Amino acid sequence: MIYVIDHNDSFTHNVVHQFALFDKVDCDNYDKVSENKIKQASTIIFSPGPGNPRNYPITSKIYKKYKGKKRIIGICLGFQHILFCEGGKIVEQKKIYHGFQSKVKVTTNKSLFKKGKIFKVGRYHSLKLKEPFKSNNFEITMRCLNSKVAMAFENKKEKIYGFQFHPESFLTINGNLLIKKILSA
């Protein structure tokens, strides 16, 4: 079972439908999370949402408790949230991307995806990861082709993945393939 933790967002149910193509999915808002469901889940998803990761201490607790024990995937705010818990700084960016389609590139051969591959993706983020960022086993694997902002990370050892963009958006081409790959990794 995949357990999606919502952060009062208006895109979370697109995420739910996308993951439901691969497994049974359950979804609750972060303030109504069921410990039982987390225990049953093989994968935990941190949804997109408004604001800054520091506004959601409950989600940080869940991350720290289950890191390395279950597959964890973060999308947009969820991506930022995992990096925040790993000591990363999440900051405002000058140019903001809301409802924007842009190209991202796989920038390393340590990724599940082929180095140099380009994806067209939908973006909805005001904030970004401040770099340089370093944390054990974490690798930034995709970047915006123009701005070089971090767009995906992978921690293959502990099965933790994140996308700054929205694989579930209609603006993302082949989003289902991205999800399929990290779920079968």
Added chain:
Amino acid sequence: MNRTNQLTKIHLSGKPYIIYKSQNGFDLYTDFSKKIILNNKNIKSFLTKKNKKQSTNTDLFIGFFGYELLNNLIDVKVPKQKNFNFPKGIFYKPEKKIKLSNKLNYDSKNFECGNFKININRKNYTKIFNRFKKKIKSGETYQIKICTKYKTKSKINPLDFFSRLSDTNLAPEAFMIKDNNYSIISCSPETLIIKKGGDISTKPIAGTVKKTKQLNKIKALNYFRKNLKETKEHNMIVDMERNDLSRICKVGSVKLSKQKIVEEYKDLFHYVSLITGKLKKNINNFEIIKSMMPGGSVIGCPKINTLNLLNNQEKENRNIYTGSFGYIKFNGDMRFNIIIRSILNFKNISEISVASGVVVDSNANHEFNENFLKAKALIDLFK
């Protein structure tokens, strides 16, 4: 007796009636046997109660949900605001339905009114605008619609206004309600819910451009495609509406059936998408209304946080504005619009609300002017 005369006769009889745009003309509903005033307590039972079918064309409830009621339905609070105690929602059970043509031909121009006053001036609008822009930069909202209100004292004949409005702007979701103590006149263009059996669809509008001699439909499409701000606003609404449908639809059934097309109206072009889905089994109308309303395209995104930001900012109750009008048939089918481009007449005051969006690259002056343009089409009826 021809149909127009029938309309005049019903109007002169003084009894309440409702007119709603149909595919080829208008439908008029009257002879109301029930009138249900909605509140937070009775809305759930209203929406889940099964009604006995008589198999007539009046097996339905028709009416509206106000903005505050729809907020409360999804556990969003509206703080104490200035309001004139207008009901939060009203539905009627009609016993008579009459088909009307597109030409209402009601010719009796006669009204009294003062000058319209705006509730937020340009300076204050800019302040609010800048505050919200900061909220976008910090990621608390991605798009938010600031509402301004125009009000005047008035004494009007709603049928006269609706008839003149329909002559110049035949909107696909136009409606009028005339009851004893209030009336609503609307040329809403936006469909929020069409539900037939297990099928549901929504048709958000995001993007409007004025029609000119030089600007035809193809050029309008080019305009929208090249305009990055309009495109981004539209994309956001599409993903949000996909989300709202996904709550209540079967996995894999939510489809973007028409992506970013242009629809032509008398004076303007709209940038429109159509999103469809197949309802999960055992989803009732209460759950559908909760997941779709208030319609996201007129609020902003993400819905809950944006509603909270708006509600803490706004000093006056929105009443009907950005609520929904429509009907629920006894067989469960529904049609609802979003209440925009409307005049609410209550206690000898006419009230027109408008809103336009703040995204990261919008400009306060431009949006303030756009708000006025939207209101002007309705204010001009008072001339």
